[in-house]
Amino acid sequence: MGSSRISKIIANDREYLCENYGxxxxxxxxxxxxxxxxxxxxxxxxxxxxxxxVNSLGYSNPDYKKALHGQIDKIIHSxxxxxxxxxxxxxxxxxxxxxxxxxxxxxxxxxxxxxxxKLVRKYGLSISRKKFEIITFKDSFHxxxxxxxxxxAQKKIHSGFGPILPGFTYLPFNDxxxxxxxxxxxxxxxxxxxELIQGEGGINVADPDFIKEIFETCNKKGIVTIVxxxxxxxxRTGKVFAYEHYGITPDIITIAKGLGGGIPVGxxxxxxxxxxxFTPGSHGTTFGGxxxxxxxxxxxxxxxxxxxxxxxxxxxxxxxxxxxRDIKSKSKYIVGIRGLGLHIGxxxxxxxxxxxxxxxxxxxxxNFTANNVIRIMPxxxxxxxxxxxxxxxxxxxxxxxxxxxxxxQDKD
Ligand code: PLP
Numbered sequence: 001m002g003s004s005r006i007s008k009i010i011a012n013d014r015e016y017l018c019e020n021y022g023x024x025x026x027x028x029x030x031x032x033x034x035x036x037x038x039x040x041x042x043x044x045x046x047x048x049x050x051x052x053x054v055n056s057l058g059y060s061n062p063d064y065k066k067a068l069h070g071q072i073d074k075i076i077h078s079x080x081x082x083x084x085x086x087x088x089x090x091x092x093x094x095x096x097x098x099x100x101x102x103x104x105x106x107x108x109x110x111x112x113x114x115x116x117x118k119l120v121r122k123y124g125l126s127i128s129r130k131k132f133e134i135i136t137f138k139d140s141f142h143x144x145x146x147x148x149x150x151x152x153a154q155k156k157i158h159s160g161f162g163p164i165l166p167g168f169t170y171l172p173f174n175d176x177x178x179x180x181x182x183x184x185x186x187x188x189x190x191x192x193x194x195e196l197i198q199g200e201g202g203i204n205v206a207d208p209d210f211i212k213e214i215f216e217t218c219n220k221k222g223i224v225t226i227v228x229x230x231x232x233x234x235x236r237t238g239k240v241f242a243y244e245h246y247g248i249t250p251d252i253i254t255i256a257k258g259l260g261g262g263i264p265v266g267x268x269x270x271x272x273x274x275x276x277x278f279t280p281g282s283h284g285t286t287f288g289g290x291x292x293x294x295x296x297x298x299x300x301x302x303x304x305x306x307x308x309x310x311x312x313x314x315x316x317x318x319x320x321x322x323x324x325r326d327i328k329s330k331s332k333y334i335v336g337i338r339g340l341g342l343h344i345g346x347x348x349x350x351x352x353x354x355x356x357x358x359x360x361x362x363x364x365x366x367n368f369t370a371n372n373v374i375r376i377m378p379x380x381x382x383x384x385x386x387x388x389x390x391x392x393x394x395x396x397x398x399x400x401x402x403x404x405x406x407x408x409q410d411k412d
Contacts, residue, residue, distance in 0.1 A: 005040045025360060032059025035382040037365060046390040048378045049365045053199070053231050053343070056258035057303055058379035064261055067299035068292065077290040087289040090297035094269050097240045097301060099249050102275035105267050105289025105297075109230030109256035110143030112266035115283055116193065116254050117147040119270060120224045121167070122277045124190025127222075134226075135182060135192045137173040139201030139370070142193065142228055151193055154201075173198065174210045183217055191224035191252075196242040199231035202370030203338050203345025208246055215248045224274065226252040230266070231343070234258035235304040235380050238314040238341030245340065258380070263296035265289070304380065313380050316387055317341045320376055323391040331402045335372075344376040345369070355397070364393040 009028045028040045035058045037045045050056065057064050071086065078084065091103035106112050117134060124131035134151065136142065142151040149157055150165035158164050169189070171178045183189070192214055198204040218225045227250040232242035236258055243250055251274055256266035267289075287293070303309065321337065324346055328334040336347040348355060352368025359366045367375045378387065 009040060025357070027360065034058050034060055035379045035386045043363065045360070045363045045365050046386055046393070047365050047382075048376050048390050049367045050258075050377050050379050051262065052257065052367070053236055053377045054257045054260075055262050056234055056236070056300060056380045057261045058381055061261075061303060061381065063303060064296070064299045067295050068263070071292050071295035074291070076292045077287070079286065079290075080284060080288065084289065084291060084294065086291045086294040086298065090289070090294040090301070091267075091269075093298055093301040094255070094267060097305065098253060098269055099271065101269055101271045103267050103269045104275075104278060104283065105265060105294060106256075106285055107264050107287050107293075108143075108266045109228075109254065110145050110148045110266075111285065111288075112230065112254035112256055112268045113142040113148040113151060113193070113228060114145050115268045116191075116226050116228075116252050116270075117151060118283055119252065119268065119274055119277055120191035120193075120226065122282065123224060123274055126277065128187070130188050131190045132167050133169055133188045133190060134167060135169045135171055135179075135189060137171055137194055137198070139173060139198050139204060140193075140195055140228075141198070141200035142195075142230075173201075173204060174207045176210055176213050179210070179213060179217075183221070186221050186223065189221075189223055191226055192218055193226040193228060195228045195230075195232065196246065197232050197237065197340060197343055199343070199375075200369050202347070202373040203343065203375065205338055205340060206246075211246045211248060215246075215250075224252060225250045226254065229253045230256045232340075234300060235310055235313055236341055236343045236377070238310060238317055240304065240310070242340065242343075259300065260293055260296040261300040263293050265293035265297055267297075309381070313341055316378070316382060316384070317344070319384065319387055320344055320391065323395065327395050327398055331398050333398050333401055339376075342376070342378055342380055342382075345373045346376075347373050355401075358397050358401075359393065362393045362397060364390050366394070 006026050029037045030040055031038045035047050037047050094103050106115055121132045136151045136153050138153045140153050142148045146165050150168050153170035171182055196206045227243045229241050233255045252270040254268050259265055324337045333349050334346050335349055339345050352372050352374050355374055356366055356368050369375055
């Protein structure tokens with residue numbers, strides 16, 4: 001019965017949807033509750049994925065739902081021809097939770113980075129005809145439109161699309177020497193764009209010394225610093241923004257994913273000296289910052305600023321790291337553990353898909369990236385019982401894998 005339902009969904013998917021996402025996992029979620037998801041057959045799963053770090057408040061936060069329902073009843077969209085009070089409130093909250101500046105709302109992380117690239121170029125070119133280059137880092141991920149794809153220093157993302165946008169220099173991540181060398185042609189460099197934890201690249205955490213060098217140099221030379229907080233922002237790392245861990249303030253942050261708690265919305269927030277380069281007509285989007293999207297932003301930000309919300313994120317993080325270290329001590333299957341807050345990755349000794357499928361069979365949703373890095377990114381407000389339940393499943397399947405692998409080796 002269950003399998004026939006999913007078979008029909010898969011057949012319809014093949015008939016009507018583009019195949020750019022490859023073979024999807026054979027589950028169609030139909031509802032969520034707290035940190036749990038329910039599939040087409042009403043089977044219940046623990047969510048350690050949050051729809052790629054999007055469902056920051058899980059699936060049934062009462063204040064978030066109330067704000068969205070209330071907004072739907074009032075108005076969803078009016079356009080940027082008119083003032084929009086929800087947009088103003090959301091922008092004010094972003095400023096108050098980051099640094100003074102101005103916000104432009106867009107619809108995704110890609111679009112936020114696209115806007116950042118345009119802003120940095122416009123600013124750089126206003127200083128010198130040659131100043132439009134942006135440094136980004138190997139294994140970064142900034143998006144898939146032409147600008148953000150070109151900023152993404154991964155060949156596989158560029159493949160098949162012909163010439164990418166000029167004006168990007170790719171440097172190795174966490175390599176101070178290479179950065180210093182690149183700074184020798186600093187006359188051309190308008191900006192440096194970086195993820196402080198490379199998410200899609202494999203949960204690679206930036207070294208504090210590396211970031212210090214970049215920010216000190218850029219601040220001295222008037223080079224714009226852009227921190228891509230699309231995956232790390234909005235409480236994911238245990239602070240509202242990941243840059244706070246490094247004692248720096250960027251000139252620009254780009255935000256999306258958890259920002260709307262599931263409603264598609266992105267934003268670029270920049271210091272005033274830069275924001276003024278978005279002159280009338282220089283950039284825009286029809287949907288950007290509509291009433292519903294920005295009501296969601298305000299609801300999410302108010303929630304994560306509630307007393308003890310981030311402390312709970314940090315407690316949950318500590319619990320997961322402790323459990324992972326414990327599992328690692330019992331199994332060679334885990335090769336490395338890294339991350340911050342609830343943005344956690346562990347490297348395993350084989351491609352990640354097998355473990356992801358095994359976990360799904362046991363009703364746990366996890367994800368992998370960069371071939372063999374398993375990502376744990378539960379809703380930020382997940383409770384300790386659900387965390388324990390998920391970690392118990394993970395431990396069981398990893399330790400069983402160990403036994404199976406040892407048995408297989410014995411047979412060889
Ligand atoms: N920047 C980072 C760091 C990301 O992780 C992603 C998506 O994974 C993007 C940008 C692109 O965001 P979106 O998929 O919303 O366009």
